[in-house]
Amino acid sequence: MAQVKEYIGKIKPDWCPGCGDFGVLNSLQRALAELDIAPHNVLVVSGIGCSSNLPGFIHSYGFHGLHGRSLPVASGAKLGNHALTVIATGGDGDGYGIGVGHFVHTCRRNIDMTYIVMDNQIYGLTTGQASPTTEKDVRTKSTPEGTIELALNPVALALSCGATYVARGFSGDNLHLAQLMKGAIEHKGFALVDVFSPCVTYNKRNTYPWFRERVYKLEDDQQYDPADFRLAMEKAFEWGARIPIGLFYKVERPTYEDEEPALRSGIPLAKQPLERADLAALMEDFI
Ligand SMILES: Cc1ncc(C[n+]2csc(CCOP(=O)(O)OP(=O)(O)O)c2C)c(N)n1
Ligand code: SF4
Numbered sequence: 001m002a003q004v005k006e007y008i009g010k011i012k013p014d015w016c017p018g019c020g021d022f023g024v025l026n027s028l029q030r031a032l033a034e035l036d037i038a039p040h041n042v043l044v045v046s047g048i049g050c051s052s053n054l055p056g057f058i059h060s061y062g063f064h065g066l067h068g069r070s071l072p073v074a075s076g077a078k079l080g081n082h083a084l085t086v087i088a089t090g091g092d093g094d095g096y097g098i099g100v101g102h103f104v105h106t107c108r109r110n111i112d113m114t115y116i117v118m119d120n121q122i123y124g125l126t127t128g129q130a131s132p133t134t135e136k137d138v139r140t141k142s143t144p145e146g147t148i149e150l151a152l153n154p155v156a157l158a159l160s161c162g163a164t165y166v167a168r169g170f171s172g173d174n175l176h177l178a179q180l181m182k183g184a185i186e187h188k189g190f191a192l193v194d195v196f197s198p199c200v201t202y203n204k205r206n207t208y209p210w211f212r213e214r215v216y217k218l219e220d221d222q223q224y225d226p227a228d229f230r231l232a233m234e235k236a237f238e239w240g241a242r243i244p245i246g247l248f249y250k251v252e253r254p255t256y257e258d259e260e261p262a263l264r265s266g267i268p269l270a271k272q273p274l275e276r277a278d279l280a281a282l283m284e285d286f287i
Contacts, residue, residue, distance in 0.1 A: 002033045002038070006059065019197075021118050021171070035185060039059045043085070044061070050124040050125045051118035069102070073088075079269065088114070091131070111257065114187075121134050133154065138205060154194045164250065166248045167192065169194075171195055176246075180193050227249075
């Protein structure tokens with residue numbers, strides 16, 4: 001097994017002291033070390049936000065792109081070299097707001113990669129506006145009289161769009177979160193790990209104590225079956241005095257890479273010889 005220190009980047013995180021994203025970074029480093037995936041075989045891709053700075057703090061390949069665009073970049077990289085372990089990271093504003101269209105389509109494509117969303121229910125980087133997961137009626141800088149819109153439900157959305165591994169963790173429980181991430185990375189297909197990752201500076205509602213009072217682990221109920229789609233959907237909507245974390249759903253289904261003709265040989269595109277496509281035959285077929 002590799003050492004966690006092998007995945008520590010040269011740049012120290014500049015997150016506010018106590019930010020939940022520290023726990024997410026530590027859990028990801030632990031998961032990669034336990035899986036013994038060498039840093040040069042890992043690519044971490046993000047958009048924009050406090051959370052999206054994560055690729056700069058981990059020792060691996062990294063790409064810090066545009067707001068909301070981590071998933072198309074990650075998908076392109078994965079299809080270009082599907083031997084890589086590709087992990088997209090970011091915030092709830094990045095992934096469930098501006099990037100939500102990409103999220104929907106990446107779920108249904110079932111590309112074999114992991115998406116970790118540091119869900120702090122606020123825009124942190126831009127100093128405290130409401131995000132898609134801010135609960136209804138919550139007052140923020142951009143909603144001084146309370147949010148009018150309903151909060152988006154990331155777990156239910158991922159389930160309904162075809163994601164094949166859907167989990168939720170809490171950055172106040174790093175060991176549990178690391179296990180969920182390990183499962184996501186090992187899973188063959190698109191995996192979402194939504195993480196309650198408190199913004200200690202701008203979200204004074206969804207704090208560590210607020211979550212500690214409410215979260216419970218799905219796996220503590222031995223009857224819970226992560227292969228049961230309906231049950232997963234039911235649990236996705238449980239929110240209030242008790243909020244479930246853990247593995248909601250896991251199913252095996254062919255990945256995009258399995259079904260893409262150009263990858264049938266199993267050889268990554270990046271390593272295939274360049275050949276001219278037979279355009280005449282294609283035109284004959286379609287025009
Ligand atoms: C196209 C575009 N629109 C808006 C912004 C401004 N912006 C930067 S980060 C951000 C939201 C960050 O929130 P989130 O993704 O939840 O990440 P956090 O900072 O909370 O980790 C916004 C609106 C931008 N950079 N680009
Ligand atoms: S503003 Fe919030 S999300 Fe951003 S680093 Fe500080 S605590 Fe974390």
